[in-house]
Amino acid sequence: MLDVENVKSWMTKFNEQIQAHHDYLSELDTPIGDGDHGNNMARGMNAVMEAIADKDFTDVPAIFKTIAMSLISKVGGASGPLYGTAFMEMAKVGDGEVSALLPAALAGIKKRGKAETGEKTMVDVWAPIAEKTDFTADDVDKAVEATKDMIATKGRASYVGERSVGHIDPGAMSSGYLLKALLEVEE
Amino acid sequence: MLDVENVKSWMTKFNEQIQAHHDYLSELDTPIGDGDHGNNMARGMNAVMEAIADKDFTDVPAIFKTIAMSLISKVGGASGPLYGTAFMEMAKVGDGEVSALLPAALAGIKKRGKAETGEKTMVDVWAPIAEKTDFTADDVDKAVEATKDMIATKGRASYVGERSVGHIDPGAMSSGYLLKALLEVEE
Amino acid sequence: MKKIINDPKNVVDEMVQGLVRSYPEYLERIPETGVVYRHDLKNIQGQVGIVSGGGSGHEPTHAGFVGDGMLSAAVCGEVFTSPTPDQIFEAIKKVDSGAGVFLVIKNYSGDVMNFEMAQDMAEMEDIKVKSIVVDDDIAVENSTYTQGRRGVAGTIFMHKVLGAAAAKGANLDELEQLAQKVLPNIKTIAVALSGATVPEVGKPGFTLGEDEIEYGVGIHGEPGYRREKLQPSKALVEELVGKLNQEFKFEKGDQVAVLVNGMGATPLMEQYIFMNDVLNKLADLGLEVKFTKVGSLMTSLEMAGISLTLFKVSDEIVENLNYATDTIAW
Amino acid sequence: MKKIINDPKNVVDEMVQGLVRSYPEYLERIPETGVVYRHDLKNIQGQVGIVSGGGSGHEPTHAGFVGDGMLSAAVCGEVFTSPTPDQIFEAIKKVDSGAGVFLVIKNYSGDVMNFEMAQDMAEMEDIKVKSIVVDDDIAVENSTYTQGRRGVAGTIFMHKVLGAAAAKGANLDELEQLAQKVLPNIKTIAVALSGATVPEVGKPGFTLGEDEIEYGVGIHGEPGYRREKLQPSKALVEELVGKLNQEFKFEKGDQVAVLVNGMGATPLMEQYIFMNDVLNKLADLGLEVKFTKVGSLMTSLEMAGISLTLFKVSDEIVENLNYATDTIAW
Ligand SMILES: Nc1ncnc2c1ncn2[C@@H]1O[C@H](COP(=O)(O)OP(=O)(O)O)[C@@H](O)[C@H]1O
Ligand SMILES: Nc1ncnc2c1ncn2[C@@H]1O[C@H](COP(=O)(O)OP(=O)(O)O)[C@@H](O)[C@H]1O
Numbered sequence A, B: 001m002l003d004v005e006n007v008k009s010w011m012t013k014f015n016e017q018i019q020a021h022h023d024y025l026s027e028l029d030t031p032i033g034d035g036d037h038g039n040n041m042a043r044g045m046n047a048v049m050e051a052i053a054d055k056d057f058t059d060v061p062a063i064f065k066t067i068a069m070s071l072i073s074k075v076g077g078a079s080g081p082l083y084g085t086a087f088m089e090m091a092k093v094g095d096g097e098v099s100a101l102l103p104a105a106l107a108g109i110k111k112r113g114k115a116e117t118g119e120k121t122m123v124d125v126w127a128p129i130a131e132k133t134d135f136t137a138d139d140v141d142k143a144v145e146a147t148k149d150m151i152a153t154k155g156r157a158s159y160v161g162e163r164s165v166g167h168i169d170p171g172a173m174s175s176g177y178l179l180k181a182l183l184e185v186e187e
Numbered sequence C, D: 001m002k003k004i005i006n007d008p009k010n011v012v013d014e015m016v017q018g019l020v021r022s023y024p025e026y027l028e029r030i031p032e033t034g035v036v037y038r039h040d041l042k043n044i045q046g047q048v049g050i051v052s053g054g055g056s057g058h059e060p061t062h063a064g065f066v067g068d069g070m071l072s073a074a075v076c077g078e079v080f081t082s083p084t085p086d087q088i089f090e091a092i093k094k095v096d097s098g099a100g101v102f103l104v105i106k107n108y109s110g111d112v113m114n115f116e117m118a119q120d121m122a123e124m125e126d127i128k129v130k131s132i133v134v135d136d137d138i139a140v141e142n143s144t145y146t147q148g149r150r151g152v153a154g155t156i157f158m159h160k161v162l163g164a165a166a167a168k169g170a171n172l173d174e175l176e177q178l179a180q181k182v183l184p185n186i187k188t189i190a191v192a193l194s195g196a197t198v199p200e201v202g203k204p205g206f207t208l209g210e211d212e213i214e215y216g217v218g219i220h221g222e223p224g225y226r227r228e229k230l231q232p233s234k235a236l237v238e239e240l241v242g243k244l245n246q247e248f249k250f251e252k253g254d255q256v257a258v259l260v261n262g263m264g265a266t267p268l269m270e271q272y273i274f275m276n277d278v279l280n281k282l283a284d285l286g287l288e289v290k291f292t293k294v295g296s297l298m299t300s301l302e303m304a305g306i307s308l309t310l311f312k313v314s315d316e317i318v319e320n321l322n323y324a325t326d327t328i329a330w
């Protein structure tokens, strides 16, 4: 069960990963996308950190809502609405119960992106993890890695069709950072 | 005293030089001009050769006039009006007397270009040669070479001012070809 | 990266400032946003507002088409990144004068999602909103299971046709019908001679050899379908018109509008030469060219290359294409 | 050399064909020449015709400014090479309707000589001709003993001001007075990020290192006055406005028109950012900006870079700059 402080430290750890892998995420986005995923996420997470720093939140839904709004209004691109929707749906859960949060986020992402598993998007990381009662960093890494062999049919990567094979999906990678950051908070 | 055949073979030899040194003339025009002198002269001389080939001219002024018109209407840039005017003025001489032709051409060029000697233009080749009763290939080469040390004050080369020093003037070089071609015909 | 900019993080903000300050007679900006709107909005009270937008880096698109007879507002996102829903929503509120707002969206998942969210926000405030998703780039395989095709230069024809219709007084439903009618008739394909560098990224999305070209690239550095040695303009035209004809399956006498679009670094001289070859080829196919436009209108930063848009038109549509327009860039 | 062309020898002819076929509502061509003239010449019977021209490679200049309120005809020479007198003469004959013809010439020895010869030809046929030689490029030292300064992007302001005056009915003498009055008030300076390649030459006129720029270049690959490391836009503005101010010696409250001109490969995004910095700097100097224009209007093939033109204006001149114009490119 996450509390407000847990969520803050989740975001802090996620932000560290995003800033540290800023260039790497953009590089992943170059051969099969438009090379901006690192920039988009770094800009968004800067806004999130600013919005939640030194601020008191009454409950978990309140901080999730602030995170969602920051992402929606600062990221743009595909990842902005997707991550924004994920946090908005988590806010609707009403508390910090992880086993309910992740499926809610997944459902939001799938609906917003009109995407299913196997389409080489962040859904392919969220889906296997959200379905598990317990997950490990290794599970996350495997799910991220598995996007490498997929043919993209959603997002910009779909434009290169079969040539998307062999490249990890950037949104899958950033989702992996998010989920592993959550693990660290839960421990 | 040149006759129509002499003029034809003068133009043939000049054209050979121009086509052979097409790239070189443009290269000379690159550091101190706009890199087109070879193209301009090659285009013009192609037109001249076409205009005088297989055509009978009643007299020397007639063929000079045709040459002038071809150059004026095909070369453009600075060299078109200058060479065109030179041949037009030579046509006005009335016969093929070289000692009268060259001064007439020189006067035309100076008037058209509003240029004097020492300004690093083709005038610096025409002037010393036209003033001589007899000239040699060596005289021509020296005059061409002498433009290297001059500071340009007319034509595009004037824009680079003192940095024009060290480069032979392209129009001086092409004028050198013309005057040396004349020598070969006179021999 | 060699660009005339200051901080790469601020390019869009500084660009929008420069744009609005250069053309105050056309544009105003909603403060603190990337939204620019018609200076003379009061003149189109009662008309449906038309809003488009997307990532920046395609200038003069979209802001250059804001004005009489075209767009009511444009939303400038970060470079090659869809604008956010809150900004699109601001644009919608600004231009709605009761008749509703029509959105022209290019088919990228980001754009579609952000515009959809903005549409939801607007509807919650009882603003009527309809939209069209333009997907004219035939370089990409089409399928109902995938994202589908990208929206590229043909979007400008959509702006023009809808802008004229709105100016003539079409209502929201009529605009939607018109948009859906013309959508399948607008198709585009591109060829690149070089890639483009997003300022914040600092290196090009792709690089091509000294004598290499790539067919079928997108407007955000998305790779195309084939690389080969540089070809003469006539050969490029064969390839691109050939691909378009496979899609359209033209018949003799079909009427078309043609847009030859420079991708950013390609000079007009080359665009006109290319257009000359295109017109020769279309004449060979027996098509009737009713409208032509040449220029760097839907660019991809400093990418070199060209895109060719063909638009199968009726006389009515040609009238809209020729309808009086007053914008910075049309 | 990576260009979308066919035979380098035919670029100008094919370009003019493509241009005229793309914009038949604006332009017609005198067959077998590089002369394009207003399609609607009959509408300006009795007005002084305005003819400009020069080497090609500066598109949309000059042909893009042929139309209502600007030029009556343009003469397209070979790439970077002045057109020939016979062609200029054809243009003069075409647009003269008795009131005479005014020539706008850029100050290059070739252009001056060819236009002069054409003027002689016209006068022999009793057509009244007057002219102005534009020399706005302050990068070059000025002196009565030399060729003087080059004509560059400021020429477009001359076209606009004279075009408006002619449309309002000014006669040949009035146009000459106006041209001479505004000439010293138009000044330009450029900075290049890369060189340009003339198709027939096949290699660039100059090359710059990955992080090098050159101040004071011309529009034909003429070298400038200083090379240095790439600077932010603000620093470029300091240098260029500084140089212009040295010439103008502006006083607080002076009124100016501003043209930020892309040299070919520089995207509009950078031009707007640069303009934003220019406007800040001019505000610092206490100048009143009365007119602004941004775009790749006087290009140098695919050269990357920008030129800045300042034009010290009176209210009367501003009126001419804002005078209704209908051309492809203004
Ligand atoms: N329709 C979609 N459904 C789910 N995820 C998507 C969809 N489209 C894109 N994505 C995800 O978004 C990521 C790209 O994000 P980003 O690069 O920030 O946006 P953009 O593609 O607009 O440049 C992809 O790697 C993918 O994981
Ligand atoms: N005013 C002038 N008087 C005499 N010669 C000139 C003048 N201007 C230019 N030239 C000659 O013309 C040559 C350049 O010719 P060209 O390159 O064909 O024309 P452009 O300078 O128009 O590109 C110069 O090298 C110089 O010899």
Ligand SMILES: [Mg+2]
Residues within 6 Å of the ligand: A029, A033, A034, A035, A036, A037, A077, A156
């Ligand atoms: Mg991306």
Ligand SMILES: [Mg+2]
Residues within 6 Å of the ligand: B029, B033, B034, B035, B036, B037, B077, B156
């Ligand atoms: Mg030259």
Ligand SMILES: [Mg+2]
Residues within 6 Å of the ligand: A034, A036, A077, A078, C080, C081, C082, C110
């Ligand atoms: Mg993007």
Ligand SMILES: [Mg+2]
Residues within 6 Å of the ligand: B034, B036, B077, B078, D080, D081, D082, D110
């Ligand atoms: Mg030249």
